[in-house]
Amino acid sequence: MPLTAHRCWPWIAVLLVVLGTGCTINRNVMFRTPKDFAFDPFNPISDVNYRIAPNDxxxxxxxxxxxxxxxxxxxxxxxxxxxxxxxxxxxxxxxxxxxxxxxxxxxxxxxxxxxxxxxxxxxxxxxxxxxxxxxxxxxxxxxxxxxxxxTNQRVLIFPGEAGVASVIPLTNPNTSLLEVLALSGGIRARGDARNVKLIRRGESGQTIQQFDLSTIDGLKYANTTVQAGDIIYVEPLPQLANEVLADVTPVLSLLSTISSFIALVSIVGGNN
CATH class of the missing domain: 3.30.1950.10 (wza like domain)
Structure with missing residues (x-):
């Protein structure tokens, strides 16, 4: 049986909402890099002698x-x-x-x-x-x-989930990447252990290294000594379905209420 106009428009509205929210999905992902981005090479020998900087x-x-x-x-x-x-x-x-x-x-x-x-x-x-x-x-x-x-040496940790970033004070000059991740509660469920970025302020500008901590081979990266001012960012896994559902659910609820109201009005009108 062909769909009437009043039955079609709710689904059209849902489709428009999905298309409209597509550009807002995963907007909390930071520090995106293109596929051909050249990360700085891994240097296992870190200069642990922190150099004093302005505002210290x-x-x-x-x-x-x-x-x-x-x-x-x-x-x-x-x-x-x-x-x-x-x-x-x-x-x-x-x-x-x-x-x-x-x-x-x-x-x-x-x-x-x-x-x-x-x-x-x-x-x-x-x-x-x-x-x-x-x-x-x-x-x-x-x-x-x-x-x-x-006294204000610290590292910023983004463990892969919104709302749980933390600032970790460095009380030990030889603190490792694994230690600060542990102090922040570890990589979160949505975090991608294959994509851990270490952003560091250097004398010639920012350096960006990427580590894969998902396998045992990642131990050589996990033992990297962090420095004051480092930013450790665990990129979150994309959650397309969950975010679309979160955006569409309120609209579906509203449309369901409207449809019920229309149906009720039709029944009342038919009885009269």
Whole structure:
């Protein structure tokens, strides 16, 4: 039996909705690359000596006589036994809190330090920066010992599903790719372990590497040392059917309600 117009138009409306939502499907996928994109080669030897950059927060401590005071505090924890160690450890923590100051690296790469004023530290690793500061402070202190730590080192993780991205602080300079993925909860159900991107800020610009962690051979990539500022992006698997259904379901529900109302009106009108 041929379909009447009032029976056809709901299906036409559904088709139009599907076609209209086609351009919005998988819009949450980021960092797309063309098929012929040339990824940067994998380099298993990573430079773990993080270089200070603008907007970094730096914890700074300075001791004279090559840290004699610091050494006496730590030595007391050994000589005093367990109870002495606890007491000395509390004193050491208090001393660290009193002597530790946090400074921000300015956009021009300098840090405003006591007695020195602005000092250019951007581009140096921690050892180089400590050596530079010890040399500058040697004019006012005997055998100065400088201790630096970048306190806002972090990695951004996108594990393959919307709404679960996280920022992982780096407390260990030798943290691996596998460790930060584990800290973020692992690759999510929709994430594609064959397509893991590592986006890193380099001296000559951004570098983009792609890893396949779906097989045992991926261990050589999983043990890659991450660096502060890295972006780890697990590309999600496309879910065409689910997203189309999610877009169409409200429309189907509305059309079903309208159809029921039309049918009810027709029945009432026929009875009259």
């Amino acid at each position: 927060l730096i914890s700074f401590q300075l001791y004279s006589n090559k840290g004699e005071r610091l050494l006496s505090m730590t030595a007391g924890t050994i000589a005093g036994g367990i109870h002495g160690a606890v007491a000395q450890n509390r004193n050491l923590q208090a001393m660290n809190q009193n002597n530790r100051f946090v400074y921000e690296v300015r956009p021009d790469g300098t840090v405003e330090l006591p007695e020195l004023g602005p000092v250019l530290l951007a581009g140096l690793n921690i050892d180089e920066a400590e050596t530079k500061l010890e040399g500058l402070y040697s004019a006012n202190y005997i055998d100065p010992l400088a201790l630096l730590e970048v």
